Structure formats: C-alpha cells, structure tokens
Amino acid sequence: MNRKSAYNNKELNNNKMSFTEHCNEIFNQAIRDYHVKDDVDTPISNPYDRDSIENRLYLKCWIDTVQWHYEDLIRDPHINPVDGMNLKHRIDRSNQDRTDLVEQIDSYFRQLFSDVTPLPDATINTESPAWAIDRLSILALKIYHMREQTERTDATPEHIARCKDKLAVLIEQQKDLSTAIDQLLDDIKAGRKYMKVYRQMKMYNDPATNPVLYKK
Incomplete structure (x- = not known):
C-alpha cells in the first residue's frame, strides 16, 4: 500500500521532524x-502516493542514484564505444528527468506558500528550495558511497583513513545544508524571503535552439 504524505498542508512545524530530516529519511530509503x-535497469517501486511530495522526493533520489551508477559505468576505459554512446544518451535523458522533477518539487513549494504575503523588505534566495534539495539528495549518495569505501577490506589503511576524513566532512556538509534549507523554508513561510522560480532552458535539448539539430 502506498504511504500517505506527512507534508500535505501548510503547517510544516506541526510535524515531529523537520522537512529535511524527512527528506534525508526518504533519500536513504531510495538508496537502500x-x-x-544494484542494477541500473531495476524498475522503481515507489512506495508513496503518486500525488505526494514524498513520491517526488523518492523518485528524485532514485533518478540520482541510477545516474550515479551510469557515471561509474561510462568511466570504464574499456567500454565499447557503441555502449558508451548509448549510455551517454541515457545520462542525458536522466539529467532532463532530474531537472523536470526539481521543477515539480518547486511547484509544490509555490503552492504550499501561495497564500504568504512577502514582507516589504523580503529578499530572494540564490536558489530555490528544490535546487537546494537536489544538492541534499546528491549528498546522501556521496555519504552512502563514501561510507562504503571506509568499510572495504581490500583497501589500504591509508585509503580507509582518507575516506573516513572525507565522510566526516560530507556528514557535516549534510547537517549544514539541511539547516540552511529548513531556515529558508521558515523564512519563506514567514514572508522574510520570497520564491522566484526560473524554468531551466537547456538549449542543447531543444531541436529549435541546438544548431547541430536544426541545421540538419
């Protein structure tokens, strides 16, 4: 049975965990x-209701996780050129899916805060909430795979030590980014900041704007 959303109203502060704690929980679930x-062709089995923010967060991290492993595969120096080109196309499609999904998550926040009137001195953030959450999803992946490196039995003690140091930095970065996102959401809810979302305009994906495509 699909799970209901815990964040389907405007009272984020009524929940026991912060929004980013909820995000990180879902990201870790998707990665696990x-x-x-551990196969890029494994079909997704999203456990959340289609219209919930949890569904979008789970799908976001699933796409990121699959693409993480695409990026591993395409760096094989012995990859067959045809297989490599096919994989490059899959990465391109994945990047577009990722961008589309970030915009869906931002649409959720715009609706969530649609009745908030920004204060006269409200400021804009350098990025929208969803693009910050995009970085949080990638951080969850980095932490998972760096932790794997610290648990290897076939690596040198020096490698393990370096990876442990990197893991500590990643965990600190995750904590800081989570705090910053929660503060941003609080500021938007209180009218201290306002959202302004620009849709991505990737010209190379558009046959009308990529000269390699429209000149053919």
Missing part, C-alpha cells in the same frame, strides 16, 4: 532500495 539489486 536501489542497492538491493
């Missing part, structure tokens, strides 16, 4: 689910 088979 993927690594059950």
